[in-house]
Amino acid sequence: MKIENLLLTAVLLAIPFSISAKQSIVWDFTGGKTPPGKWEVRGLEQAVPETGGLAIQTAKDGYMTANTDFGQDIGAVTITLVSTKSMESVLLWKEITSSHSGYRQLPFYIEGSEEEQIISIDLSNAWKWNPRTQEFGIALPSGAEILIKEIRFDGWNVFEKAGNAAKSFWKFDRFTPQSINFLWGPWINFNPVARGDMYMMDPPLGIPGMWIIYASLALLGFALSALTLAGKIGRAKATTIFAGVFAALWLVLDARMGLEILSYAKTDLNEFVFAEEGSRNLRIFRSFPETAQDALPLLSNNSPYFFIGPEGKSLYFSAMRYLSYPAYPVSSGPGFESAKTGLVFANAETGIDENGNLVKSGKIIKADPCEIMKKYRDDSFLVQCSK
Amino acid sequence: MILFWLIPGLFLPTLAGVLAIRILEGRAPVLFKFERITLGFVLGVTLTMFITFFAQILTGIKLTVLSHLIIQISTVIAIVLLYKITKNKSNEEKKPAASAGNKIHYSLFTIHYSFLTRSIILILIVWSLLKIILSSATFLVLTPSFLDDAVDNWNLRGKVFFTERRIKLDLPNEKGETEIYPLSAYPPTVPLIKAELSAFAGKWDEGLINSIHLLWYLSTIILVYFAIKRSAGGIFALLGAYMLTSIPLYLMHGTNPYADAFLSAHIFAAISMVYFAVTADNPEEKKSFLRLGALSAALLIFTKNEALLIHLPVILAITAVSLFWLKKKNKLQTSECVKIIYWYSGFVLAVALPWIIFKLANGFAFGNAQALSGIKLSWHPGIMKAVFYNTFLEGNWLLLFPLLLILLVIRRKDAFKTPLLVLTAFLLIIYFGQMPLYMFTFLYTEAVNQTGYSRGLVQIVPIIVMLAALLLEKLIRQEQV
Secondary structure (H helix, E strand, O other), X not given: OOHHHHHHHHHHHHHHHHHOOOEEEEEEOHHHOOOOOOEEEEOOOEEEEOOOOEEEEOOOOEEEEEEOOOOOOOOEEEEEEEEOOOEEEEEEEEOOOOOOOOEEEEEEEEOOEEEEEEEEEEOOOOOOOOOOOOEEEEEEOOOOEEEEEEEEEEEOOXXXXXXXXXXXXXXXXXXXXXXXXXXXXXXXXXXHHHHHHHHHOOOOOOEEOHHHHHHHHHHHHHHHHHHHHOOOOOHHHHHXXXXXXXXXXXXXXXXXXXXXXXXXXXXXXHHHHOOOOOOOOEHHHEOHHHHHHHHHHHHHOOOOEEEEOOOOOXXXXXXXXXXXXXXXXXXXHHHHHHOOEEEEOOOOOEEEOOOOOEEEOOEEEEOOOEEEEEXXXXXXXXXXXXX | OHHHHHHHHXXXXXXXXXXHHHHHHOOOOOOOHHHHXXXXXXXXXXXXXXXHHHHHHHHOOOOOHHHHHHHXXXXXXXXXXXXXXXXXXXXXXXXXXXXXXXXXXXXXXXXOOXXXXXXXXXXXXXXXXXXXXXXXXXXXXXXXXXXXXXXXXXXXXXXXXXXXXXXXXXXXXXXXXEEEOHHHHOOOHHHHHHHHHHHHHOOOOHHHHHHHHHHHHHHHHHHHHHHHHHHHOHHHHHXXXXXXHHOHHHHHHHOOOOOHHHHHHHHHHHHHHHHHHHHOOOHHHHHHHHHHHHHHHHHHOOXXXXXXXXXXXHHHHHHHHHHHHHHHOOOOOHHHHHHHHHHHHHHHHHHHHHHHHHHHHOOOOOOOOOOOOOOOOOOOOOHHHHHHHHHHHOOOOOOHHHHHHHHHHHOHHHHHHOOOHHHHHHHHHHHHHHHHHHHHOOOHHHHHOOOHHHHHHHHHHHHHXXXXXXXXXXXXXXXXX
């Protein structure tokens, strides 16, 4: 077959896919509209269509759903809303198999804000997501006060999915403490919403990109074996082709992972090494190196000093012990009670009350008259207790 | 420039290592010159830190620049004296036996590689150097190291040794009460060399004390390069060196202050020497490699805890089988085998006994992250999935394990019925030997969380790369025939 014929065939085969280009279904709640379909509201005390959108207020947990017939593949949903309260909400859809009669659920978080928010949620990786579901909705917790302006459902065609898959293959993770134990490497997602969120989860959203590599190698191996058995090419040539493709894939993966590690270095250089003093951040430790460095002279002269770090993160205590040695931190016991100077890092629950007590989650942990010597970023401060 | 202190800080340990290696090579200098210097650095640092550790423990000497110099100069003098004695003993020494390493001379720029091949090689070298330089400069020198083992173990203990000028085993706990620090159970080579470098510099500097990790990483690459070059020639040596630098998790370990790349250099030296002993042409070379293997195996004990429990027994077992085979094939005489056993026993006991006594005397556990005493057996599900993900589906190892599996299948005769069996057996025993620990004991968390399992692979990656490169060489040469 000539190359022109091959190209023509490819174009003709592609036409059906390109017809189904990315499509969005929009439920617009503004102007007092109610999107078409049969709506059902349960538990929510007040759900009123207003000019700005659907206003919901409820003192009880509840949900609302609508009958759906998307008629296309839906990969993500985007909700435009206003909510001054932070809360965990849930997307719901009806399972259409006989084995499961209830709703499938996908929790998501709404950060409280006076501003309008656009929250995009990937559905393509959601457990048991089925775009042919006949009922879709949202559940809200008690105390919710929310204005829903729009819910948009997006689907992508096969070319867009392939493009997103290629982009997600080259999207890099960040340098985290676990990076010394394992690197997730390339992962594949088929829409931009999933791609944007993929490394926020452990394991990442989507499927491992290595499957693509193995599938390619398996297909190639199968084709070469068939050609060799049919006597079309020799064994040596088949081995050379396979080895060549294998080597090329190795180089691609090396480029992918090497660039990821270089991106770690670039981030460190930009955010820490070359950043302005007072705004240096190091990976998930944020301002910790800069804060610790600034606090060390005072802490070292008042050893043992007390240290309160983020809850459940012992690494910060270890880092302080290392950085300040031979001075050392304490975090509990008699040493903590007698220590006069201390550092609180990234612990928003800890502060000084009106009586000068050091309090944590409302509980007095040091009854001495304490005062903040210096405030730092990320809910951190240097504290001196006088008694 | 603080990194300048690496030169005085590492010169004497490296010299001691090079001299020790040269003595052990005897009449058959089997290593390439640069390979000897590299291995001299790796083994010399561990050897001098071993001596420093026990000198400090036994005499109470303060760990100052002067005491470091005294210990290191004494070590060098002792080795030179030994060298003189052994040289006089073998006064009949004629020309050195032909080095196994020097038989194959493939030069990258004289052999007939096409322009394309040379360009690819050049690009890969530049790319690899770029990755190593930028990541090591950033992670080791320019940013603080807030990784668990760095701040809890290697760097912390180094700073304690440097500050206290002695081997201090206790530290204040979170309540401020002083108690024996559990991680003092780890061999102190890594923290001690950091303390030594700081003693020379006169201060504790993160960039300086972390940069030693890059040297260990580069050393392993160089050792892998020369080892493959000895067996398969320059182009495959370059291929192997590239493969090793391309392994992402190994790069992360080489450019962060963890000790697994450091351990991997010792493991590589210890087992590759046994392989070369089996493949070498004449008895002198075989004995030379085995003596080097004996020193490498012994010093393994002083690297990380798992070396004594996991790697050393396997290396000793494979060495024993290799000796038996060499005797059976009349490649070595019984008396020569016995001498090699003496070398191994002497070196291993010289390091193991004092270290084990020290651990017992202080009540230290013998496990790695956790003590292995009182193990209860029970099945832990999810291990195989975590292992499969880490090995094949994540970005840690590129295609190294599929490549190894393919090569082990299609070149099984080479892998299992030639001297390459030394490497194959080591890998398979170490790999599958650890699996029951993950599947049936409390150590399953090390696999599920991908901590111990990953690091276990980092430690043997240089051997995997060498085996893969040598099997590839056999495959390609056969296809060319």
